[in-house]
Amino acid sequence: MHDWYQDKLREECGVFGIWGHPEAARLTYLGLYSLQHRGQESVGIVTSDGQRLHAVRGMGEVNEIFTESVLDKLPGHCAIGHVRYSTAGEVSLNEAQPFSIKCHRGELAICHNGNFPFAETMRAELEREGAIFSSTSDTEVVLHKLARSRQPHLQQAIADVFRELEGAYSILILTPDSLFVVRDPRGFRPLCLGELDGATVVASETCAFDLIGATYVRDIAPGEILTVNREGLRTEYPLPPQTPAFCIFEHVYFARPDSRIYGRSVNKSRHKMGKQLAREQPVEADIVVPVPDSGVAAAIGYAAQSGINFRFGLVRNHYIGRTFIEPTQSIRNFGVKVKLNPVRDLIEGRRVVLVDDSLVRGTTSRKIVEMLRQAGAREVHLRISCPPTISPCYYGVDTPSTAELIAANQSTEAIRQYINADSLGYLSHEGLLAACGADEGLRFCTACYTGKYPLPVPQRAVGRSHRA
């Protein structure tokens, strides 16, 4: 695996659901395809034909697993789907979602983006009561709780379960006759509602709606449980309300720039981050160069604000496959070169402001800086469009442990020296909040930058990260 692959926060998952469309499986396939950046290691779709559920899951990308003939095995008017990135070691297909099971309520499928920090306790309790688990996933805890609930109606069972089990979750549940859409009361992870030819669609990001031609209606609200079935849509808010805590990192890095999440354009936030970064961390330079693709929008903002010329000084290889054969002799910066190549003509002799979205371990940034210097850069000033990442996420993002987060352990000056930049500047916490619309009333989780966790975390989990 390439070094640059190790050195980022990995997206957790993406979900997509549809109710009431003759091409449910196919549109879910397309929706997941648009959400592929949220997870590339496993993918699954479960459909309902009104009587029974049909499921296909696999390890790989959407268009590796789903061919025409596979989609043909997924009949019905309703579907849910999931893309997932798996943490190191968990390569098993058992972990791929949606999970589909049978219990006293009949058939039931579930998929999930988020994390339950207290799942482990509940899992141990369930095990003591005789439950068996097929995966290591928190999501299975939810299934057990649903199956054990005495509530006659699934909707109420769902409410009961989530009253008991706090966490970060955007969840879709499919039964032969209904689709349930659930978002946690803090709204950690995004979840959008749309409409297509009378069918109801939900997706982690609006870019999924764009591809299938669906119209964005609104976000699923924090704490909302939406039930979709033959009787239409019904919304309830049975969970104790909480102050929202939208994951700000979705705006910084995860979400696609063309998406709208929390009702706000991701590109707009990034552009503003870049502008604010230019105000907070100005520097004399000749060109602003993004680390593509995630750094592009902020770099354009930085250039616009600073008046320094924006240039595409790093070109990204279109054809990166998942495996890559390395030469046995060592080639300098080989891992990064597979992905990026400098445009020497632009870099040579120039003072470069290099803009990236985040800096995790620092190993990749270090190599990019070196690559620019080899290409002749006179100075390299790294600007990061968010504050230093100092704490792990417990709400669905796979972060390295605190020990590996360079900013949790070293001063900005020490980091600058490590990556060998002429200067290093981060966006401030306030700057980030403002760029993301805090002034307009949006309330965010920023725990990975501050260590202040909106939903407290069990002590023994501290320092480890989770996600599902």
Next chain:
Amino acid sequence: MHDWYQDKLREECGVFGIWGHPEAARLTYLGLYSLQHRGQESVGIVTSDGQRLHAVRGMGEVNEIFTESVLDKLPGHCAIGHVRYSTAGEVSLNEAQPFSIKCHRGELAICHNGNFPFAETMRAELEREGAIFSSTSDTEVVLHKLARSRQPHLQQAIADVFRELEGAYSILILTPDSLFVVRDPRGFRPLCLGELDGATVVASETCAFDLIGATYVRDIAPGEILTVNREGLRTEYPLPPQTPAFCIFEHVYFARPDSRIYGRSVNKSRHKMGKQLAREQPVEADIVVPVPDSGVAAAIGYAAQSGINFRFGLVRNHYIGRTFIEPTQSIRNFGVKVKLNPVRDLIEGRRVVLVDDSLVRGTTSRKIVEMLRQAGAREVHLRISCPPTISPCYYGVDTPSTAELIAANQSTEAIRQYINADSLGYLSHEGLLAACGADEGLRFCTACYTGKYPLPVPQRAVGRSHRA
């Protein structure tokens, strides 16, 4: 799918286990390879490295799923494995065994050859208590029962579960530190114990021992629970004893002729069936021709007894793949021809005794008779080395429903006319028992020939078949 594929009783499953060998996964692979005739549709291996279990399952044959690199993912000194034939419709990987789960006892894997006629009742009860099921398999019921048992020791929990849940089962259970081997008190399905370089091995048939060079020690006894771990082997018989009821159909058709099961050579039984058949159903003819391969041993016995010449008049294609592209125009007897071709030189002008092991729906036999007539046979006398199959099996063999079993619905004469043979003769019930060693004290289930079920079957299940 070819017609001949529809017209037989499908083997259920085969199991293999090993404890205490550095090449556990590789030897399990070889063992399963030898048991491939017991199931070709899914295969799985779970190993233990002493701390954790490692699992790989897949749809396909042993040597499609397990490559060098896949086996490398299965470290450890202990392993269990399973090959399986899946009934129509259940194509899901979810059904592939061994199942591996986590529960309050820790990690646990299980694989199973047999069937639980009462599983459905217990499953419904478990569901009412909140259990969730990931497959349709009976085996999952066992897992839930084990997880719910209060018994501190797994061995006792196993005993408890099977005291409550009667059925036909040869089961292997693997935990990080122990292997449990269980056979039901009637001993429906075979299970053999062997030894290789100090390691303990178990397998459905002894042919698995031959390939890996293991020595056959004895059969696992009906009702035995054998525990293998660092402290050695421990045997217990905690279940209420029962009169044995070894599946006689293993000797008729399922098992490989080079295997020894129930302590008796399969080839020997078949040879004796053929001899007895010649005594009971003599006929004047020129040659005895087997339907290869399952009819060969009985045909040789028939020839030996009758003095009629044995000839290999039907040749079997070595290269049958699982899928086969048919011409759009219809070719006479096409399905059977893909598998078998007559040796015209032998058949032409001759009176043929055709020997096969069983006759299920009659559709294939009919085509083979026709094929022989086209090849010039003067007469075709079909001899079947067992009695008419009149009842479904509830103990692990996938039988068509009673309505489809031709002998359950028509007289032998009517069947003869249907298949267009000059005569048709079956082996008698007594003849079959004698051939299989009943005189020497072996006690068999023969329910599919008599309708007399050693373990009574829940009323609502009657007429349907099960297996796992």
Next chain:
Amino acid sequence: MHDWYQDKLREECGVFGIWGHPEAARLTYLGLYSLQHRGQESVGIVTSDGQRLHAVRGMGEVNEIFTESVLDKLPGHCAIGHVRYSTAGEVSLNEAQPFSIKCHRGELAICHNGNFPFAETMRAELEREGAIFSSTSDTEVVLHKLARSRQPHLQQAIADVFRELEGAYSILILTPDSLFVVRDPRGFRPLCLGELDGATVVASETCAFDLIGATYVRDIAPGEILTVNREGLRTEYPLPPQTPAFCIFEHVYFARPDSRIYGRSVNKSRHKMGKQLAREQPVEADIVVPVPDSGVAAAIGYAAQSGINFRFGLVRNHYIGRTFIEPTQSIRNFGVKVKLNPVRDLIEGRRVVLVDDSLVRGTTSRKIVEMLRQAGAREVHLRISCPPTISPCYYGVDTPSTAELIAANQSTEAIRQYINADSLGYLSHEGLLAACGADEGLRFCTACYTGKYPLPVPQRAVGRSHRA
């Protein structure tokens, strides 16, 4: 690769052709499937739609390469196809036939079973004249000669080429409008003509006709050039006639027993070989056991003649894949065990006559004898249904070099000791000829048993083997 795989004479190739049927590609696929025993390493089909040729070739077995969608790329009413075994080292797809090219005559495809002992000389000459070769195959020499010929009609060009280039060949040539079928004047390799619904079919063996329901018409005669096109069938004999020299080894081993080649049943020949072998090499014993499958027919003959009981004492594994993962520890006779397993019950305490078709290096026979001894055989008497193999074949069979042919270098007694049999007996040359119908006028090549080559071989080739 398994040892038993090294220790036999490998079949060279099989050809199939059809003219005038709407399902040409599909029937060719079926025909090749029946000829799969003649070559398993590459396969190809070329069709003509009347205007253009369409080709697919691949490395692997027929049903790996040809799926529905691949066959759909092969439109037209005429087709030729080829299966091939490749000699060590030549793994390239470049060698897979049919070859299809364009030259001044237009498009042209060719496939070939046989060998040209003088091709190398002609190849060197062509290269000197500027020809380029894409493969190492003799067949390409034929293409060059056809392309260079001044003859306006392809049929005459073919005659010219083969007047100049002697050898062993059964060749099919397809152009957009015609099919040419050619067999060398000695008729070394078989080639049969059939008919199906008005379409003309040709195949290496009649078993290909049986599967598709075609009727056998006659053999293509030695020296015949048959042209099939819209004007019907036209036969010519433009080549200097020769005494026929049908490869006797086809009857001994290569051809399927259910085939008829040179107008004679292969099974019949083998049965007679067995009988004659019993006369020439009698022995006191309890049972006759074949090495399946190639030894079966001769073993039945041996048993019939000698009065000793025929028993199926070696069982052949149905599921041998091409690759097989070996355990790292050595298991005795592992390679042979993957393919064969003894039926201990039959072998134990018995004096066994083991019948096989040929003995090449002796390594496999040695292991089988050892396996039988381990299974308890009291005596093992090996009988081979042909004379000692002492010379390589230059006419299309891949033989080890003289140095590796055990019978070329050691006495029968020395071989017996090497394989550790109690006795070893070969069929005599006269016995073999008689069994194959020499009395009825058939004339055979038996050079590999006698060193007397019907078509002399260039001096420098002696000791090396060729085939295409």
Next chain:
Amino acid sequence: MHDWYQDKLREECGVFGIWGHPEAARLTYLGLYSLQHRGQESVGIVTSDGQRLHAVRGMGEVNEIFTESVLDKLPGHCAIGHVRYSTAGEVSLNEAQPFSIKCHRGELAICHNGNFPFAETMRAELEREGAIFSSTSDTEVVLHKLARSRQPHLQQAIADVFRELEGAYSILILTPDSLFVVRDPRGFRPLCLGELDGATVVASETCAFDLIGATYVRDIAPGEILTVNREGLRTEYPLPPQTPAFCIFEHVYFARPDSRIYGRSVNKSRHKMGKQLAREQPVEADIVVPVPDSGVAAAIGYAAQSGINFRFGLVRNHYIGRTFIEPTQSIRNFGVKVKLNPVRDLIEGRRVVLVDDSLVRGTTSRKIVEMLRQAGAREVHLRISCPPTISPCYYGVDTPSTAELIAANQSTEAIRQYINADSLGYLSHEGLLAACGADEGLRFCTACYTGKYPLPVPQRAVGRSHRA
């Protein structure tokens, strides 16, 4: 296939070669990986181990065909490789390069980027003389000519052949002991020379050097024949000199922006095209938006010159696979949406200058304009960074026929209406030349914009396009 895939000029091919490095195959793999944008449909590598050539070719992308185990089959210190885009219909592996053959000179492999407009005539002549062709490729003509040449030395034979056969070609020829590098006297296609640890490397573009860490030395000169072998490098110019005619379209679209070809940075040329376009085709607008990725550099130049803000208003999907399952219902602009999605927040209410590199059929541009309008654009002004494409290319670029080139048939105003833009502006011929460095002495082919062909084209070929 997606509509956007149809509507562009497809890159022909890319070549890479190396002489004198122990990891020749692996470095060629990496080089081809960097050149993947020049052809994605077939790929091949041939190596020399000093005695023999070793070849692997396949249909697909570099990292689909070349795995570790495949590369292991390619030993040796020298290698040549090729990526290729195949024109419609030619899906055959026969067309994949490098071709490797045997002739009187021994083994020889060749790969080629370019086209021979007169090949057809020569091919017909060769066929008349008895040559056979395995592919439809011009490159095979070269092989035949080399094989027929009487010149004792290959180098002289090469000179002879190309004296006779004019065209556009960057060619690599590998023999067991030498590498020959040839560029046509007009230098139509780029070809660069580099150095890595003492080994000689050549590549179509310098980006291949960057990935493997090689140093750019110089371009192979027009008309140069470079021989690399144990005696070192030897350069000759045996061909009649010509005025250079570097393909300007490489700078407009084909080459990667981070490459340097004809000794000039591609990014620099594109940036200048954008600036000049802004001068020639100014417009009042709010933002400049590129069609990514090919339009980015010119858009940045346009923005820089015009002072209008550069914004990334179209986002490109990272995960486009080669096949894509479409919904059966039609989704508006579906094909383009799979690749691009507008950032509504940037587009809405804005006057947009949309910058793309070329406009071929116009169908894609039309859909992009519509997509922007749906996203709320107030005005859309399309700017193309080259002149109207009015003539097909005969020198290695796969252009639609004149009938399909919209600018060959319609006025700019008519095109504007068709694509429904508010305005449409092209860069002038002079502007393009200046941007690409004509002032600095570079001489270009611009025939596709002017119809003035530097190397005249055989009459009957006019209107059709070729490439190899």
